[in-house]
Amino acid sequence: MTCKDFLALLDDLIDDEVSPNMRTELQTHLGRCGHCEVVLNTTRKTIEIYRSHEIYDLPTDLRERLHAAIMSRCKKGC
Amino acid sequence: MPTIQSIAGQLEPHPDVALVARVRDGDVSAYDTLVRKYERQLFRIAQHITQNREDAEDVMQDAFLKAYEKLEQFQGNSKFYTWLVRIAVNESLMRLRKRRTGRMVSIDEDIETDEGSVPRDLADWAPDPEQNYGQAELAEILRKTIQGLPPGFRIVFVLRDVEGLSTEETAETLGLSVPAVKSRLLRARLQLRERLSRYFHKKKGLMETGIVK
Ligand SMILES: [Zn+2]
Numbered sequence: 001m002t003c004k005d006f007l008a009l010l011d012d013l014i015d016d017e018v019s020p021n022m023r024t025e026l027q028t029h030l031g032r033c034g035h036c037e038v039v040l041n042t043t044r045k046t047i048e049i050y051r052s053h054e055i056y057d058l059p060t061d062l063r064e065r066l067h068a069a070i071m072s073r074c075k076k077g078c
Numbered sequence: 079m080p081t082i083q084s085i086a087g088q089l090e091p092h093p094d095v096a097l098v099a100r101v102r103d104g105d106v107s108a109y110d111t112l113v114r115k116y117e118r119q120l121f122r123i124a125q126h127i128t129q130n131r132e133d134a135e136d137v138m139q140d141a142f143l144k145a146y147e148k149l150e151q152f153q154g155n156s157k158f159y160t161w162l163v164r165i166a167v168n169e170s171l172m173r174l175r176k177r178r179t180g181r182m183v184s185i186d187e188d189i190e191t192d193e194g195s196v197p198r199d200l201a202d203w204a205p206d207p208e209q210n211y212g213q214a215e216l217a218e219i220l221r222k223t224i225q226g227l228p229p230g231f232r233i234v235f236v237l238r239d240v241e242g243l244s245t246e247e248t249a250e251t252l253g254l255s256v257p258a259v260k261s262r263l264l265r266a267r268l269q270l271r272e273r274l275s276r277y278f279h280k281k282k283g284l285m286e287t288g289i290v291k
């Protein structure tokens with residue numbers, strides 16, 4: 001397996017959509033390729049960071065204001 | 079109903095199904111519950127696409143109102159949430175186009191860029207790299223980084239990886255094929271990884287690149 005082959009399957013590996021056989025092949029490549037190991041770990045970390053950090057938060061007062069506006073218009077039949 | 083429950087492997091109906099049915103019967107309080115449940119997500123998605131706070135506020139309101147008006151058209155064969163997201167994505171794209179008159183804004187155009195499709199930065203990251211930044215600073219780095227992606231990549235990444243839609247739901251929501259979603263997702267992930275690398279390298283790497291003196 002080349003690094004290019006590995007990269008083509010990176011998403012499937014991250015999303016746990018590879019067959020057991022394929023997983024073994026990918027693991028073997030990882031065992032001897034430090035570059036792909038870094039790419040895999042840092043890509044996983046990238047996703048995790050975006051998932052766990054709220055970068056556009058909705059402050060409670062704004063949320064309440066928007067919520068009230070939506071509901072009052074719905075009650076009027078929009 | 080016993081006949082439905084007796085079907086092998088039948089999943090419990092999603093709690094939204096009952097809420098939607100109540101709204102259809104004229105119960106506005108059930109809609110209040112649905113709005114509460116999804117307003118944060120819708121606001122976040124709208125911000126990611128429009129990159130403008132006022133637009134995001136408008137999109138969120140308009141999307142919920144539109145969904146309310148069009149509830150009769152909701153088929154129930156897709157999740158209420160994905161249906162709602164689709165409305166919000168369309169509203170967001172409309173706003174984005176208004177602001178960027180003359181500039182092509184489309185999620186289905188094929189994005190002609192190879193940036194990030196081959197990883198270049200292969201130095202490892204610090205163990206918990208986000209800990210080297212304060213909350214506000216980190217949020218700014220993450221915003222700046224994701225804002226630099228082409229809209230078609232950004233939206234796929236946000237729906238699939240941040241909001242947790244499945245690949246199929248993302249495809250359905252955006253009117254893209256599953257392979258198109260997959261190829262965008264891989265490139266979005268790799269581009270973000272590449273761009274974040276400069277902030278998250280181990281100390282040694284940072285000094286080499288001159289970010290830390
Ligand atoms: Zn490799």
